[in-house]
Each structure stands twice: as C-alpha cells, then as structure tokens.
Amino acid sequence: MHRSSINTVGVLAKDETFSLESMRLGAGETTGIVSCESDLVLLFIEGELEIKTGDRTHTVSGSAQAYINAGISFEIISGDSTASYLLASCPGASLLPTKDHDPKIITGGVTILRTDRYDRFPDSGLVRGGMYYLDHGKVATYHSHDAAAExxxxxxxECDVKVxxxxxRFTAGEVLYVPAEEKHxxxxxxxxxxxxWLTVTPNVSPSHTFYQELADGTFKRTTPRLDGLESRPPSA
Structure with missing residues (x-):
C-alpha cells in the first residue's frame, strides 16, 4: 500500500503520468501568476481563497475542487487565514511563473466544481476523476485500470481498501496511491x-478492467485489452 496524509506538505504521490502535491498559503499569500504545461486538478481542503485569470475571479473555500486546462495563466490568493489544497498535474509538471495573465479569454480556463455531489472533472485525455461516494455497507467492485494509476x-x-x-483501513485525511494494473x-x-476525491491518469479506455473469481481464489480479467499488451496473470 502506498499511503500518505494531506497534512504533509510536499509531494504525496508521483509517477510518469502525474504528480500530487499538498500545498499551503499563509494569510494573504499568493502563488503569483503561474501556468502549467499539463492539465491541473485541485482539491481545496481549508481556508478561503481566490483564483484569478485574465477575465474572471473565482472565490472558493474548502472543501471545493477545480480543473484548470494546460497553458492557462492563473493566480491563487489566500484570504485572512492559511489555505491548504492539493494540486495534481497530469502529466507531472511544475508551475511556471508567468509575467502577465492571458490578454484574452482562452477556451477552458478554470472550472470550479462542488464536493457535496458527484461532480467530475471535464473529460480529458490526460485525467479523469472527481468526487466519489459509497453508502454504508457498500463495496466498490474489484477492478483495475490498464496503464493508469489511481x-x-x-x-x-472509514474504508477498508483491498489492493x-x-x-x-483508511480514514479521513489519508491518501492512497494505486499503481496501474493493480486490482483494488x-x-x-x-x-x-x-x-x-480521486484522480486516474492517463484517461485510458476502457476506463475499468473487471475480473472473474476462479475456483482457486485467483482472478481472471473479463475486460478485453485495447493497448495490445499482455495482461498480468491471474492473482489474488
């Protein structure tokens, strides 16, 4: 199991397809105007802040989430108290200082999403995900993702996670990284x-791979591969 905590500032998970970092801004602090060559998804944990682009200002508070298209210039400004958030870049890339905001409106921009309903990121070839809920006593079907980490x-x-x-067992505030191909x-x-809150990168098809449990307790995949690679052998 690859686990970490949102209370840890810095990189929480990273591979060749994405990077997830825990970030903090003190009261009144700003990221400055930045951009990224990758798509970005953000989860705001606590505090109030603003996200500014060339044509608009979004006021958000924890908990909320956002999707930012690659190449968009933006600035995050904290309010009167410390703000913390998670930032995933897909594929993994650093935020780059930008001299000015984009002079005109760019398609996409910043999309603010809710966390109290089944809100998902805009469809992208780089990332998919968003909010996911599971009622008391329910179990998500054992599955994996071909060539994509989650x-x-x-x-x-509280959640019992099988990988x-x-x-x-995982509780609120913890983070789980599941490499590509591993059933969970x-x-x-x-x-x-x-x-x-979850992210899957890259956004491959089929989105989920399902399995049939065999008599010996191992699992055989029932979802065809589309990438021409060999499947992992049956396993527990």
Missing amino acids: VFVFLKG DGFTE ELANVSEGRLEV
Missing part, C-alpha cells in the same frame, strides 16, 4: 457515507 483522497468515513489481495476494492465500514 489516487484516492479520503475525505469522510491485490491485501487489505488496510473499496468497502465502506463507517456508519455514514464514504466521501472520496
């Missing part, structure tokens, strides 16, 4: 609804 940020509830046959399953063991 990251889960647990926001509310390739091994199970560990989420089981809500809390009294209420489980709330999770």
